[in-house]
Structures are given as structure tokens and as C-alpha cells.
Amino acid sequence: MRMRPTLSWTPTGDLPPGTVDLGPVTEALRAGGVLVLSGAGISTESGIPDYRGEHGSLSRHTPMTYQEFTASARARRRYWGRSHLGWRTFGRARPNHGHRALAAFERHGLIAGVITQNVDGLHQAAGSEGVVELHGSLERVVCLSCHDRSPRRELARRLEEANPDFEPTAAAINPDGDADLTDEQVGHFHVVPCTVCGGVLKPDVVFFGESVPPSRVEECRRLVREAASLLVLGSSLTVMSGLRFVRQAAEAQKPVLIINRDPTRGDQHAVTRVELPLGAALTSVAERLEIPPDGAVA
Incomplete structure (x- = not known):
């Protein structure tokens, strides 16, 4: 049985400063049971632009x-x-290093699933199977x-x-x-x-102004309840459709970790926010966990 991550969680409301330290993310994945919440930022390295950020559409x-x-x-x-x-x-568009790293983590039993706010299908194209498409698919x-x-x-x-x-x-x-x-x-x-x-x-x-189907929301809430921690990748968490799961995890005192170049609306709930490009960050974590680049299970 995998142990839960030994990460501190202090609901002080203070915003954690951005860091380049991938240690907490690595340890959370090593412990397993990590639920991933991904946003548009994970697909920018595949040539798909982000909504927000410096060059957001x-x-x-x-x-x-x-x-x-x-x-x-x-x-x-x-x-x-x-x-x-x-x-x-x-x-x-084709999956990038970040998508492929997540698929490898799944094959090694480190993540409990992926909730994606993206509609591009790149997680599945990279080989991920436990994906909930929060906003549907193009x-x-x-x-x-x-x-x-x-x-x-x-x-x-x-x-x-x-x-x-x-x-x-x-x-x-x-x-x-x-x-x-x-x-x-x-x-x-x-x-x-x-x-x-x-x-x-x-x-x-799901268009702007349209609601996510309640059954899909409940499926995501179940995944949060069953996860050991929540890892947010490439999302500003500006809209409630994703932020609610961060709040749910924080209320349950489950560690929330974020990798995003810019501050997010969920930073106050996070134990860390890593300011690194996602492809490089997740590849580095895979190397630390000694997961082969091709995602094959050793």
C-alpha cells in the first residue's frame, strides 16, 4: 500500500512564492495517488496557444x-x-514531453487519473487512459x-x-x-x-456560458475524494470549473501542488507553485523517479 505524501498543509491563506524546486512534486508522485488537473498551459508546447498569460488568446x-x-x-x-x-x-498537434511524462506516470501507477480542462485530446494521444474531459472534446x-x-x-x-x-x-x-x-x-x-x-x-x-454536466462534475469530485494529492498543471484556475476541485482538495487537507509559470487563483491553497516550463519540469521529475523516457515500465 502506498503512503500518502508527507507534505505539510497549512491553510494560512498566504500565497506561496514561486519556486523552481521540483522536490515536493517528485515526492508526491513517488508516494502515488496523485490526481492531475491540467489546463491549456500543458498544450502550448504542442503549438496550441493558452487563453491567458502574457500571450494568451x-x-x-x-x-x-x-x-x-x-x-x-x-x-x-x-x-x-x-x-x-x-x-x-x-x-x-501532437503530444509533447509533458503529455508523455504523465502517460508514463500512469503506467507506473503513480497517478490516480487526469482531469483535463483541455479539448484537444492530447493526453489520450500520448497514451493516458484515465482521463476525464471536463470541458468535452473537439x-x-x-x-x-x-x-x-x-x-x-x-x-x-x-x-x-x-x-x-x-x-x-x-x-x-x-x-x-x-x-x-x-x-x-x-x-x-x-x-x-x-x-x-x-x-x-x-x-x-462546454462553451463559455454553458455548464459542465453534473454527472461529470460528480465524477471529478469522486476522484478528488479518492486521491492522495492534487497536481495542477498549466492552469490559471481563473474559472470555477477547475478551481472548485482545488478548493475541495484543500478543504479535505490534501496537498495541492501547482506547476504554472504565472500566479494562479488557487495559489493560496497550494503547498508549492513551480515556475518552470511543463515539458522540462515533468521530464525532470520522470528522471528523478527513474522512469524511462519512452514511458515503458521497467
Whole structure:
């Protein structure tokens, strides 16, 4: 039986200073039972931008809300035109050293699961199996009428056929797979309906202004209850969907550890916040734990 990490937890409310010391993270993983909460920062090294931070996309891009998407055919045309172009780039992203290190930790029985706020599927592509996609996945689409779910690649094929001359140039690609295009660039984009009932298709992700399904939240709360500690990777914890699990862990007096280059909304609950690039940090931890780079179990 693995012992819980011997990390101190003092609910003083004081913010821990940023550090480059990976010792507490290494020891928590060595003890096992670590639940990971990942955010957009773990995917930046795969070429997918972050929402926040110095170069975050929110400084120039406002994601479409659920209310806007469902209320307006024009908004849906704008969304799908931008998302279709973004998917071409987004779909080419590959797991980085951070994703692969987490998959290796899982294979060695060190982590209890991954809750990811990301919609890019890169944890699974790296080999992680115990992943809860808190905000859904861009790999799927769902019909708002009949609730049929289908692969995004199939929708991409249909959109290609319906828009053979759609070749605009995007200013940037955002963390939700949305490309920065003008209204003029998407003005003649043709949206296709659900093949089952003819209804409106939506990516199977939680939009801004939309709630995470209660059953998914409860699954995550269960994982927090059963974990020995919580490791936050690449998330500012600005939105409550992720911060609530940090608060839950802290209230249960379970150590919260954070690796993020910038301060986060959860720092007051953390025993440490490491200010290092995630790929390098997790690779270093793997080396300290003598886990082979390829993730194979020795």
C-alpha cells in the first residue's frame, strides 16, 4: 500500500512564492495517488496557444458563448467557418514531453487519473487512459436535437465537400480550435446539419456560458475524494470549473501542488507553485523517479 505524501498543509491563506524546486512534486508522485488537473498551459508546447498569460488568446479573442451559438444561424456559420479552418491546424498537434511524462506516470501507477480542462485530446494521444474531459472534446460533435454524437473527422469531410473553395488565411489559432477570421471571410460558408435528424450540430465541448454536466462534475469530485494529492498543471484556475476541485482538495487537507509559470487563483491553497516550463519540469521529475523516457515500465 502506498503512503500518502508527507507534505505539510497549512491553510494560512498566504500565497506561496514561486519556486523552481521540483522536490515536493517528485515526492508526491513517488508516494502515488496523485490526481492531475491540467489546463491549456500543458498544450502550448504542442503549438496550441493558452487563453491567458502574457500571450494568451483572450487578449485578442472572445470565445463564442453557448447562448450566442444556439440563438443565431449567422453566429453558427461564423463559428463553424472559423472552427473548420482551425481544425486543420489543431488536428495536426501532437503530444509533447509533458503529455508523455504523465502517460508514463500512469503506467507506473503513480497517478490516480487526469482531469483535463483541455479539448484537444492530447493526453489520450500520448497514451493516458484515465482521463476525464471536463470541458468535452473537439474530436466529437453532438446534435442539439436528437443528441446523436459523431466523429469530428466525419463532419470535417462533409464541410470540405460543402465548401470546396474555402481557403482563407487565419491571423491565429485559439485554444478552442477557433481560427481568427473576419466576418467577410466566413460570410458564404455553408453549415451542414445532423445526418440523423437534420438538427443543429455543435462541437461536443462546454462553451463559455454553458455548464459542465453534473454527472461529470460528480465524477471529478469522486476522484478528488479518492486521491492522495492534487497536481495542477498549466492552469490559471481563473474559472470555477477547475478551481472548485482545488478548493475541495484543500478543504479535505490534501496537498495541492501547482506547476504554472504565472500566479494562479488557487495559489493560496497550494503547498508549492513551480515556475518552470511543463515539458522540462515533468521530464525532470520522470528522471528523478527513474522512469524511462519512452514511458515503458521497467
